Amino acid sequence: MPGLEDLYRxxxxxxxxxxxxRGELETPPAVRVEGFNPLCGDEIVVTIDVQDGVLADIxxxxxxxxxxxxxxxxxxxxxxxxSVAEARDLIATFKGMMxxxxxxxxxxxxxxxTIEETEPEAxxxxxxxxxxxLQGVVKFPVRIKCATLSWNTLAQGLDEAASPV
Amino acid sequence: MAELTGTRSPxxxxxAATLAKDFPLLTREIHGRPxxxxxxxxxxxxxxxxxxxxxxxxxxxxxxxxxxxYTIAEEATRRFEAARTNVGRFIGAPDxxxxxxxxxxxxxxxxxxxxxxxxxxxxxxxxxxxxxxEHHANIVPWHMLAAERGIELRWIPIDDDGxxxxxxxxxxxxxxxxxxxxxxxxxxxxxxxxxxxxxxxHAAGAVVLADACQSVPxxxxxxxxxxxxxxxxxxxxxxxxxxxxxxxxxxxxxxxxPPFLGGGEMILDVxxxxxxxxxxxxxxxxxxxxxxxxxxxGAAVDYLRAVGMDAVRAHEISLTAYALDALNERxxxxxxxxxxxxxxxxxxxxxFALGEVHPHDISQILDxxxxxxxxxxxxxxxxxxxxxxxxxxxxxxxxxxxxxDVDTLVEALDEAKKFFA
Ligand SMILES: Cc1ncc(COP(=O)(O)O)c(C=O)c1O
Numbered sequence: 001m002p003g004l005e006d007l008y009r010x011x012x013x014x015x016x017x018x019x020x021x022r023g024e025l026e027t028p029p030a031v032r033v034e035g036f037n038p039l040c041g042d043e044i045v046v047t048i049d050v051q052d053g054v055l056a057d058i059x060x061x062x063x064x065x066x067x068x069x070x071x072x073x074x075x076x077x078x079x080x081x082x083s084v085a086e087a088r089d090l091i092a093t094f095k096g097m098m099x100x101x102x103x104x105x106x107x108x109x110x111x112x113x114t115i116e117e118t119e120p121e122a123x124x125x126x127x128x129x130x131x132x133x134l135q136g137v138v139k140f141p142v143r144i145k146c147a148t149l150s151w152n153t154l155a156q157g158l159d160e161a162a163s164p165v
Numbered sequence: 166m167a168e169l170t171g172t173r174s175p176x177x178x179x180x181a182a183t184l185a186k187d188f189p190l191l192t193r194e195i196h197g198r199p200x201x202x203x204x205x206x207x208x209x210x211x212x213x214x215x216x217x218x219x220x221x222x223x224x225x226x227x228x229x230x231x232x233x234x235y236t237i238a239e240e241a242t243r244r245f246e247a248a249r250t251n252v253g254r255f256i257g258a259p260d261x262x263x264x265x266x267x268x269x270x271x272x273x274x275x276x277x278x279x280x281x282x283x284x285x286x287x288x289x290x291x292x293x294x295x296x297x298x299e300h301h302a303n304i305v306p307w308h309m310l311a312a313e314r315g316i317e318l319r320w321i322p323i324d325d326d327g328x329x330x331x332x333x334x335x336x337x338x339x340x341x342x343x344x345x346x347x348x349x350x351x352x353x354x355x356x357x358x359x360x361x362x363x364x365x366x367h368a369a370g371a372v373v374l375a376d377a378c379q380s381v382p383x384x385x386x387x388x389x390x391x392x393x394x395x396x397x398x399x400x401x402x403x404x405x406x407x408x409x410x411x412x413x414x415x416x417x418x419x420x421x422x423p424p425f426l427g428g429g430e431m432i433l434d435v436x437x438x439x440x441x442x443x444x445x446x447x448x449x450x451x452x453x454x455x456x457x458x459x460x461x462x463g464a465a466v467d468y469l470r471a472v473g474m475d476a477v478r479a480h481e482i483s484l485t486a487y488a489l490d491a492l493n494e495r496x497x498x499x500x501x502x503x504x505x506x507x508x509x510x511x512x513x514x515x516x517f518a519l520g521e522v523h524p525h526d527i528s529q530i531l532d533x534x535x536x537x538x539x540x541x542x543x544x545x546x547x548x549x550x551x552x553x554x555x556x557x558x559x560x561x562x563x564x565x566x567x568x569x570d571v572d573t574l575v576e577a578l579d580e581a582k583k584f585f586a
Contacts, residue, residue, distance in 0.1 A: 004533055008584070016585075040525050041542035041555040063555055065525035066585065146525065 006136035015070035023059040031161045035153030046153045050161040072150035179476040181567035187212040198535035201573045206561030218464035248463030255466045257387035266412040266446040272302040274397035274412035279306035281422040289315035292341040296321040298350040301544040303376045327353035327504035338369035348380035353504030354511035363392035385474040405465035409458035419445045426451035481513040488571045513562030522585045524558040534577035
């Protein structure tokens with residue numbers, strides 16, 4: 001049975017208590033995307049400023065639990081200043097760490113009892129840096145949506161930045 | 166509002182610890198600790214009597230109902246229909262055999278009203294009045310009807326104590342065709358003055374649909390004295406199984422409604438050029454119904470009746486008062502408990518915000534202590550917006566909970582608070 005320390009690593013609590021890159025960028029030029037977690041009603045707002053294929057700036061607003069907030073905070077720190085391609089790779093790697101489980105979950109719900117614990121394979125955990133601390137979340141399947149919320153929202157934002165409507 | 170608040174009857178008592186022994190699940194351990202189940206507002210646990218009744222039916226009597234002439238088919242039909250009358254009597258239905266419709270759950274019961282009554286009585290510009298504290302199940306069907314045929318929704322607001330604001334009731338109800346109102350909020354615990362509301366709605370010419378999901382399991386219910394026209398509830402919140410809910414409707418209203426879903430069971434005759442619908446209540450029960458579940462619901466009603474709904478209510482008032490005191494004493498300004506501050510004005514549902522700790526995180530930490538509470542919007546997003554929160558943590562009681570459960574909750578909350586401090 002996974003313990004709380006698997007979920008609430010110190011680095012996670014640190015990002016939760018002092019989130020990085022809080023706020024919203026001015027739109028335009030920034031792109032603004034909202035993400036919702038239907039399970040808990042949490043809402044995240046990601047604003048990104050993409051210039052010449054580089055994610056020049058990112059800010060996070062909205063409310064959420066410690067997992068969603070710290071994941072968003074770490075994400076913002078990790079992708080800021082990276083190229084869009086690098087950011088997309090990171091999204092893929094992060095979601096890979098979570099996805100084996102996420103894919104088996106219906107939206108917004110999960111039954112911990114029926115989901116096997118699988119170690120993520122072929123994922124370059126090292127590439128994730130401190131984000132790897134969120135790995136413990138996979139042992140708490142209902143919380144995976146919390147961890148991936150900001151990443152899905154960012155992915156959507158990158159799509160929108162690539163093809164402005 | 167006397168009819169729903171119940172009264173503390175001096176003779177009505179129950180011993181929760183003894184009753185808890187009837188519930189096999191409550192012997193479970195979670196993370197090495199005895200389970201403290203405080204999520205009965207979402208779904209209650211089932212006593213052995215219910216589990217046994219269902220098993221006995223399955224092992225001795227199961228056959229499809231209303232079809233065969235052989236012995237067990239006849240017995241199955243009799244037991245199924247007996248469950249229906251039993252449930253009807255439990256809520257004071259004047260004609261229990263005809264007025265109780267079995268559905269999949271309360272949500273389907275509410276949708277049934279929107280679908281059949283709504284589609285035959287509501288057109289462009291007609292007004293449906295709801296309250297700010299409704300569950301999504303009593304909101305979304307009306308939104309769907311609004312999108313389909315342009316009906317207008319009006320809302321009865323709540324005040325800061327979580328009570329409906331009834332000052333402008335007559336104006337809100339003016340010209341309304343239906344009032345949809347929850348008997349007891351699944352978030353605030355608020356017990357609404359249903360008799361008063363129903364009288365006002367009827368005076369305005371509106372029909373009253375009551376969502377009794379949270380009240381039928383915890384308070385004596387009498388549809389006649391409530392004065393409502395339709396009443397919906399789910400078995401799984403009243404010690405019964407999932408998969409079955411109830412719509413009670415006044416006989417003369419049900420009798421004039423068209424069918425809900427089409428298929429077997431709901432017809433008297435089918436020809437190539439049409440069909441003749443069955444009599445009520447079967448007209449609304451297309452296909453094979455949840456038979457085992459109906460038997461289980463009947464057994465749950467027997468169990469509740471044996472304990473006594475007055476005793477259940479008295480127990481839950483005193484437990485809620487104890488919990489309000491204990492939480493306020495331990496956390497003071499650090500906790501915000503939503504809903505009425507008076508235990509007599511509410512049911513055993515306590516939603517709260519504990520400082521800045523997110524409800525998800527509270528629930529996660531509490532789980533380590535074996536304490537099961539709900540975290541989320543509780544399918545009441547308009548209410549969440551009114552309260553200015555995205556979600557709350559919610560502890561809710563049933564007849565098997567006692568003061569030790571509250572003590573465990575308070576200790577575990579203290580740990581959660583320390584963890585995130
Ligand atoms: C007040 C209220 N109405 C409706 C429902 C819906 O019940 P069910 O999900 O059983 O259909 C619930 C349960 O969540 C409820 O608490």
